[in-house]
Amino acid sequence: MNRAPLKRSRILHMALTGASDASGEAEGNREKPFLLRALQITLVVSLYWLTSISMVFLNKYLLDSPSLQLDAPIFVTFYQCLVTTVLCKGLSTLATCCPGTVDFPTLHLDLRVAHSVLPLSVVFISMITFNNLCLKYVGVAFYNVGRSLTTVFNVLLSYLLLKQTTSFYALLTCGIIIGGFWLGVDQEGAEGTLSLTGTLFGVLASLCVSLNAIYTKKVLPAVDGSIWRLTFYNNVNACVLFLPLLLLLGDLRALWDFAQLDSAHFWGMMTLSGLFGFAIGYVTGLQIKFTSPLTHNVSGTAKACAQTVLAVLYYEETKSFLWWTSNMMVLGGSSAYTWVRGWEMKKTQEEPSPKEDEKSTLGV
Numbered sequence: 001m002n003r004a005p006l007k008r009s010r011i012l013h014m015a016l017t018g019a020s021d022a023s024g025e026a027e028g029n030r031e032k033p034f035l036l037r038a039l040q041i042t043l044v045v046s047l048y049w050l051t052s053i054s055m056v057f058l059n060k061y062l063l064d065s066p067s068l069q070l071d072a073p074i075f076v077t078f079y080q081c082l083v084t085t086v087l088c089k090g091l092s093t094l095a096t097c098c099p100g101t102v103d104f105p106t107l108h109l110d111l112r113v114a115h116s117v118l119p120l121s122v123v124f125i126s127m128i129t130f131n132n133l134c135l136k137y138v139g140v141a142f143y144n145v146g147r148s149l150t151t152v153f154n155v156l157l158s159y160l161l162l163k164q165t166t167s168f169y170a171l172l173t174c175g176i177i178i179g180g181f182w183l184g185v186d187q188e189g190a191e192g193t194l195s196l197t198g199t200l201f202g203v204l205a206s207l208c209v210s211l212n213a214i215y216t217k218k219v220l221p222a223v224d225g226s227i228w229r230l231t232f233y234n235n236v237n238a239c240v241l242f243l244p245l246l247l248l249l250g251d252l253r254a255l256w257d258f259a260q261l262d263s264a265h266f267w268g269m270m271t272l273s274g275l276f277g278f279a280i281g282y283v284t285g286l287q288i289k290f291t292s293p294l295t296h297n298v299s300g301t302a303k304a305c306a307q308t309v310l311a312v313l314y315y316e317e318t319k320s321f322l323w324w325t326s327n328m329m330v331l332g333g334s335s336a337y338t339w340v341r342g343w344e345m346k347k348t349q350e351e352p353s354p355k356e357d358e359k360s361t362l363g364v
Helices: 008-017 022-031 034-065 073-097 111-137 140-146 149-164 168-190 197-221 227-248 251-254 264-290 293-314 319-349 354-362
Strands: none
Touching: 008 197, 008 227, 022 264, 022 319, 034 111, 034 140, 034 264, 073 111, 073 227, 073 251, 073 264, 111 140, 111 197, 111 227, 111 293, 140 168, 140 197, 149 168, 149 197, 149 319, 168 319, 227 251, 227 264, 264 293, 293 319
């Protein structure tokens, strides 16, 4: 029996909920030879790493390059949202005009849906703006530590907003992450490279990432559970919301005075950054499809480690032993949290329900 293709909306929903398509994975394992599956996984994980790391370095170039000298982070973020919006609409049109060419939902702008998505869009633009502002003021090597409190905020907001408690072992891993974060801040200060502004933006970005995950689950029904429809409406709303910010925060003035405004290289880099921003959602879905949500989180942690090492080498920086220790604490704590949560979910699934216990006691 042929296996039904797994839709991208289902793939990314699995990532948000932490669920996995166990039966589909088992069937896929039986259908494909081990070497072919191993090759596919290697290619998909490599594509995810390449896209994610390239996007960070390219954004750093656009936000804080001495050769570019562009001080307009809000405009850079706005343009990336604009590129994503155009790509979503273009792929939707292609899927409608040439069925079977691409698997993409039909997109029509509905103002009522856009209004329903608006609260999430406010969190979304805060998240991507704070991410870019953090990257503007801190180095790529410290970027991972600067935004490392997402897991901690996930636990805190789950308790405050959803009344979900967290186990002692999961809280212990959060303590390791917090310790790594403070040690990293201390070591950046000792080396004279600490940016309090960038660190604050990193903490705010971590908070917004957690809020974004929570609100995404609430808003998904408004777009029929389609991640791509949600991406489209989020970016349309973001483009509109960014317009007054461009004027109020002086980005339009900075752009007007920018010496390379007519440079094809500049607009090419800007467009490429938008393409990477769109592509990261697609390759994230691919990685989850060919591995699992748990493996995706582990891969993301390993990618962050590789990104840090590459940044230190590329920018020819020298870091102390304690600085590296802070990174290992953050990465180790994040990996341990992922493992603990996966183990707890598996344990919960294996435990019989109270009704089943009653039946076995009664001998039914």
